[in-house]
Amino acid sequence: MAITERDRRSRQKQNTVPIDRLSDLPDSVLTHILSFLPTKFSVRTSILGQRWRFLWAYVPNLIFRNDSQKSINRVLLLRKMQKVNTFCLSDDDDRYRYINRENGAQCKKYQIWITFAVERNVQILHLCYSSWRDEDVLLGLPGCLFTCKTLVHLKLESCGVIPVRVAVCFPRLKKLHLLYVQYEADDALPNLLSGCPVLEDLLICLYPDMVYCNVSSTTVKSLVLDFISVGCGGRADRLDINTPSVEYLQMSDYFTEHIKCGVLTSLTQAYINFDSQPDYHHHLHSRSLLDFFDTLCNVERLNLDFSYCPEIINSVLSAWTTSFRNLTxxxxxxxxxxxxxxxxxxxxxxxxxxxxxxxxxxxxxxxxxxxxxxxxxxxxxxxxxxxxxxxxxxxxxxxxxxxxxxxxxxxxxxxxxxxxxxxxxxxxxxxxxxxxxxxxxxxxxxxxxxxxxxxxx
Amino acid sequence: MAAETGTPTTLTLKSNDDELFSVAESAAILSVTIRNMVEDGCAGGVIPLDNVDGKTLASVITYMNGISAIPADEEKKKSYRDKFLSDKDFETLADMVLAANYLNMSCLMDAVSAKIAQVMEKKSVGWVRRKFGIENDYTPEEEAAVKEEHKWTFEGVETDDDN
Structure with a gap:
């Protein structure tokens, strides 16, 4: 980003003409600013003047919110930038959703857009659909997505099915957020995680229910599991957590004796919120709840909320002596x-x-x-x-x-x-x-x- | 960089209006431009920054000191940046983005660009033209053609107000 002689001269004048600054910015800086805007707004800046007419076409990010298929296709055709850094597609407005769903080719469209981004070395991919109640959830994700070598951050919300028999290879993926996505079978989640060798940040909001939820990763440092969030919490009959590198743990769930957690030696912060479910076994419950607390014993900051959990029986609690020596x-x-x-x-x-x-x-x-x-x-x-x-x-x-x-x-x-x-x-x-x-x-x-x-x- | 004994840990920066600032080297090297000068051994005396005025440089140094005092915690860094930029007006932001670009400070550049984008998003075409110092060099016909071409982006937008 070299500063030209013209820039230098205009800088010297700047005290007298304070308003004329940004127009001297190099195009690279202007497209950088535009890259933070939803695509609709960055395209709109073409009206500002001749210089701005095609600036939007060089913005590496594509951020679509409630835009029609036609508009999205137009942008993809007209843009002049080869690569895509960020690709966001969100649809949270019912009116637009209705317009968007005119024909059965919908699913194919998404696949084409995702493929478009993957082929252009996308690093951040967000797909957020609020239409989780509908069959849209079952949206197919193209196979190429799961071997995207450039992807650093993937967020899927209320859309897509994670397939069970697919080769997964995300060599750069650091952040994976899965909110209300479906899994073709329970094995789909461990299969997906096994293809993420450098994953650090994992968030799972579950919906719908799962029988066996196996969260295993040797690299994850921040783990958020939300199984009871407002309105659309899903349940896992059995939950196994094997994440030995976790430093930050946040968990909201119904507690059952079927929650098992491996050692968390690096844990520093934990936020645990357990709710109760109607049928529980008193004694078993108390013991396994305390066993779970034992896995948190290295924590420095702990937030425990089990106000809605059945009480721990006295005899089990009085025998509990685990030391939390790092807890401040x-x-x-x-x-x-x-x-x-x-x-x-x-x-x-x-x-x-x-x-x-x-x-x-x-x-x-x-x-x-x-x-x-x-x-x-x-x-x-x-x-x-x-x-x-x-x-x-x-x-x-x-x-x-x-x-x-x-x-x-x-x-x-x-x-x-x-x-x-x-x-x-x-x-x-x-x-x-x-x-x-x-x-x-x-x-x-x-x-x-x-x-x-x-x-x- | 600072491996040799006797290497100063404080740098002196000079703005284009000849103000001098002292700043810890560890904070100043957030700027890749400054870091390169230090690595090339050009930081012995005063480092001239021809494209940054004193007022902006003071602000950038406040940011350098503030952000480098925060340990590796992205959340805290982000909230510091948000707070740092919250009271800056558009003119200051414009100066900051120029300075961040010249100093090659990607974290400040991103934060300021995002803030400018956020301000722009809510404003009319007239406002953006004035603040960016953009001369409308379209003929009325051309302007109408551009508007027609990207009609979908103008749905529900009033373009004539000056707010």
Whole structure:
């Protein structure tokens, strides 16, 4: 991108003519700017002036949103750039979808467009269709897609069927996002993953259901599995996770004893949200849930939400002693028995956020037995309690933490807005009288912003 | 680069209006242009940057320092970039894209280009022509022909307003 002599001269004048700058940019910079626009808008810039008339044709990215087949074909014919860097095709507007579906040749069209991009060394390919409810989901993907050597990022949303007997070779694929795609058979997913030797980022939102979901990759660092997302969650009767290099794990699922996870030695961050399903085996469930937690034991930041999960039975929980020695930040939504377990087992915990999901049968807070846990003596700095309703056992928790946390800097207590000012005052009075183990500790007390409680599910 | 002892870790950059700036070498080499000069051994004294004025260079250096202080975390880098660009007006963005292009800083170039594209997308033809300093050199007939040729891109667009 050489700067010409003309550019240099105009730069010297620029203080007097401040507006004339961008017109001196080289074409390569202008097409770079245009490459961030949806194709429809970059084509529209041809109206600006002679110089702009064909600039759009040299933009390496093709981004189509709700554009008609005719328009897409026109662009592909008229563009002058040989390669395609990014190819995005999304269709999230019902009106356009209707127009688009005039004939049975639809599927063939997609195949031609995808092939067009693959043949031009596409690096980023996004296909997003909101029409997942329809037979459009069954859209065939051309075989050449699965051996695209240049592809770095592939996102398929609500479209396409992953075939089971296809040669997969994605030597450069780093990012793979599969949202609501279909699998010809359960083996299609492991087959696909086996062809991705450098994959780092994998996201799977499941719909429809699967019998056996096998997520195996030795290279994946970031793994997101969402099986219960709003409205269209799919279920896997059996889920096996074998991803030894994972550093970031995010999981939303119905917990069953059929979830198995291999070692995660590199794990640093985990966000786990388990929901319950109606038929579960109590004892089996508790054991396998804790077995699953064991695989997270190296984590540094952990967010656990199993407020909608059936409780873990007492005898199984009391025998659980797994140490979380790297854990420094913990956010828990569960019943309070697990809170004392984590205080006991996370010696280096610095920041704790605890939201109790009250269950009638287990409201009793039991202090960790014997000596005060190590994290309270030397690590725990911040405690957040975002949903304190003024119940007896809650005061016991607050009292215990304030008394025993020797280096606590701050405790934030929030209560529901529905509390009367009288109840509020009583709570405040009571808490302010509690003995504090840390002189430096400040207690913040206030009505919670409604957002805290409006957890979107 | 800085392997020899005595190699300065701070560089002095000079803008085209003769302002001098000190910047850590580790931050400055985000610019491939500067990195090449350092590697070629031209960074002993003052590095002149003929295509960047003082105001823009100060801004670019703020960015260099800010982004290089963030460890390898793409999310955090992205939110820093978003915040950094959030209060910049179109003229500043125009200066930044020129500077990023000259300094060969791909991450800043991408972020600023995306921001300019985002601003352009919502604006009328008249606004873009004015801000880009584009002279409309079409005859009315030619302009009508171009519009007809890419009719589908003008669906639902009002082109005459100045906003």
């Amino acid at each position: 930040e913990l956010e828990l939504r569960c019943d309070c028995r697990l809170l004392s377990k984590f205080l006991e087992n996370a010696d280096n915990l610095e920041i704790l956020c605890f939201t109790e999901e009250p269950r009638e049968e287990i409201k009793s807070w039991k202090e960790p037995p014997q000596q005060v846990p190590a994290c309270l003596l030397s690590r725990l700095r911040i405690v957040k309690l975002p949903n304190i309703r003024g119940e007896k056992h809650e005061f016991k928790i607050i009292k215990y933490l304030l008394r025993n946390a020797q280096v606590l800097e701050r405790m934030e207590i929030s209560y529901p807005r529905s509390l009367s000012s009288n109840e509020e005052n009583n709570m405040l009075k009571k808490i302010s009288l509690f003995q504090r183990g840390s002189r430096a500790c400040k207690v913040a007390f206030g009505a919670a912003s409604p957002l805290v409680f409006c957890k979107v599910r």
